[in-house]
Amino acid sequence: MGIWSVITGNLAKRRLTIRLPGEAPRPVGFRGPVVLDEAKCVCCGMCRYACVSEAIAVGYFADRFTWEYRTGRCTFCGKCVEVCPSRALSQKAESPAACERPAELDAAREVPFPPCARCGRPALPITDTVLLKAFREIGEDVASWSRLCLRCRRSRYSMGVAAGLKPALGRDLRRPE
Numbered sequence: 001m002g003i004w005s006v007i008t009g010n011l012a013k014r015r016l017t018i019r020l021p022g023e024a025p026r027p028v029g030f031r032g033p034v035v036l037d038e039a040k041c042v043c044c045g046m047c048r049y050a051c052v053s054e055a056i057a058v059g060y061f062a063d064r065f066t067w068e069y070r071t072g073r074c075t076f077c078g079k080c081v082e083v084c085p086s087r088a089l090s091q092k093a094e095s096p097a098a099c100e101r102p103a104e105l106d107a108a109r110e111v112p113f114p115p116c117a118r119c120g121r122p123a124l125p126i127t128d129t130v131l132l133k134a135f136r137e138i139g140e141d142v143a144s145w146s147r148l149c150l151r152c153r154r155s156r157y158s159m160g161v162a163a164g165l166k167p168a169l170g171r172d173l174r175r176p177e
């Protein structure tokens, strides 16, 4: 068959492709870009550790935690979402908008450290989701410890140990606060 007969034969055929009326349908379980809910993040860095594509970078500062996401590096595997202990990460159910450079879809977030309930210095945040995993229930004691910075938790713990030793030693080992 000559080329001209192929061309005229194709021109005579009806169109085989169709233009979709709206957005392309997505498969069930579609995993889009990763998003962070700062209110739930406990700044553990597990997402950074789990991401072998190095799409997530984290930073620790005196008063805040930073979280950066590079969409161009992400393979949308969902591993970071899976390992996040506080369910602070999720994946969008839709595709990102068209853009010229992948960097346009990058995200940078900050999680400010709340003040310690005892000394007021910035302390790492903790959420009920993580506390429940560790202690199964959140009693008054756990709740009050969770609002302290590491230094004040250490101090409170050592005071408790000293108070426990007092009857055996016959003297008070606790330092005044």
Ligand code: SF4
Binding pocket: 034, 050, 051, 052, 053, 054, 055, 056, 073, 074, 075, 076, 077, 078, 079, 080, 081
């Ligand atoms: S979805 Fe996968 S590749 Fe993307 S940031 Fe999370 S762990 Fe990294």
Ligand code: SF4
Binding pocket: 036, 040, 041, 042, 043, 044, 045, 046, 047, 048, 083, 084, 085, 086, 087, 088, 089
């Ligand atoms: S809490 Fe989740 S989002 Fe925050 S640093 Fe840990 S793993 Fe990442």
